Amino acid sequence: MPLGPSSRQLSYFMEVLRTGSVRGAADACNVEPSVVSRQVAALEADLGVSLLERRGRGVVPTEAAELVLAYCRDRVAGNDTLRTQLLEIEGLKRGRLHLMVGDGFVDTVMRLVVGRFCGEFPGVEVTVEVGGTSETVRALAEDRCDLGLALSPPTSSAIHVVSQRAHPICALMAPDHPCSRIEAPLTLALLQKYPLALAAPGTGLRTLIQSAADDECVELRPSFVSNTVMPMKHYAEAGLGLTFLSAQAAATELADGRLIARPIANSILQSSRVQLIVRDRPRLSPALTRLIRTFDESQYFSAANDPQPMDGR
Known part of the structure; x- marks a missing residue:
């Protein structure tokens, strides 16, 4: 009775998908391309399905390959879990x-x-x-x-x-920013009138802020964009404008009085x-x-x- 795919077959198969080509997998594994090809072919023969389609100089996975890849990941995760469980005996x-x-x-x-x-x-x-x-x-x-x-x-x-x-998102600004003197939670309609530093598109924070703006039909046009938090805080601290972050993300600056945080009147940002x-x-x-x-x-x-x-x- 077949015992299923071998670790060697699966290892080469995963490397082909990772690198996008048989040659790339061979280079990564320090073997000849023919070795990789034979192992992948053997895997396809054992499973009775086609796993790779040639596209130019590379390959792309078939629908069956996606299932095998998921199996590989579960197998690797299971091995890691077993290894860690055995190490538990040694007290981590x-x-x-x-x-x-x-x-x-x-x-x-x-x-x-x-x-x-x-x-x-x-x-x-x-x-x-x-x-x-x-x-x-x-x-x-x-x-x-x-x-x-x-x-x-x-x-x-x-x-x-x-x-x-x-984890509500607030408006962060320098203490002398005009919005710092407003008692009530700030609206996005008001904040859009000032220079803004926003998180880069594709980040979770930017997606959340964009959802809030879309919900209120407000267009937020940034003057400054960053994919990390620190430059956004520096922007606000320098008095160049304000930014959107949680109070936790600026805990040190808030404690030192270099920035202040004001709540925003938006349910999406308040309920994050x-x-x-x-x-x-x-x-x-x-x-x-x-x-x-x-x-x-x-x-x-x-x-x-x-x-x-x-x-x-």
Whole structure:
């Protein structure tokens, strides 16, 4: 009875899809292209389906190949989980974890969670990668990361929400900005009249802001665009205009009085949430379970850790 695809066949197959060609896979694996071709052909013969279609000098996956790729990812994830579970016997002395975190969350996550975890389990290699909301969801679904922290991610059957909390988006500005003297929550219709620094298109924050603007039929034309938080804060702090971020993302600047945060009168921005997400699977690895527990113990998802919008007076 056939035992299914071999690890060698699947490894070469995944490399072909990753590089887009047999030659690219061969170069990456340091073997001759004929070796890769034979292994992929053997895999196709064993499964009784065609997996690759030639396009120019490269190849593209067939519909069947997508199913095999999903199987490969599950198999790799299962191997990683087994390896980590075995390491649990040693008290998490070794292992690997990959987090993908939104840019605005990095400082707080490092201070409250990752630093604590690394101090307690120095043998576990922790990778923190900055990624946007859509990128984080995609990476989890494809098993390219273990845990994500994202701003109002889209619903996905492949993703499970571990924890979440309210994370309203505010208007950040220098203390002498004209809007700082307004008592009521600021409207987008008012804010559009001033120079704006916005997150880059495609980021979770920009998508959220665009949804809010579309909801109110307001056009927000940025004077400055950045795919990271720090330049946007510098822009506002320099008095060049205002920007849209959470109070948490500017906690240091708010505490120092270099910026103030004012609430925005928009239900989409007021109801935004930060979510801790994993791929939906029956069992998480011990290392990942322990990291999630560290999030809980740090009270990261407690509202008490969020600076509140301030009027600067």
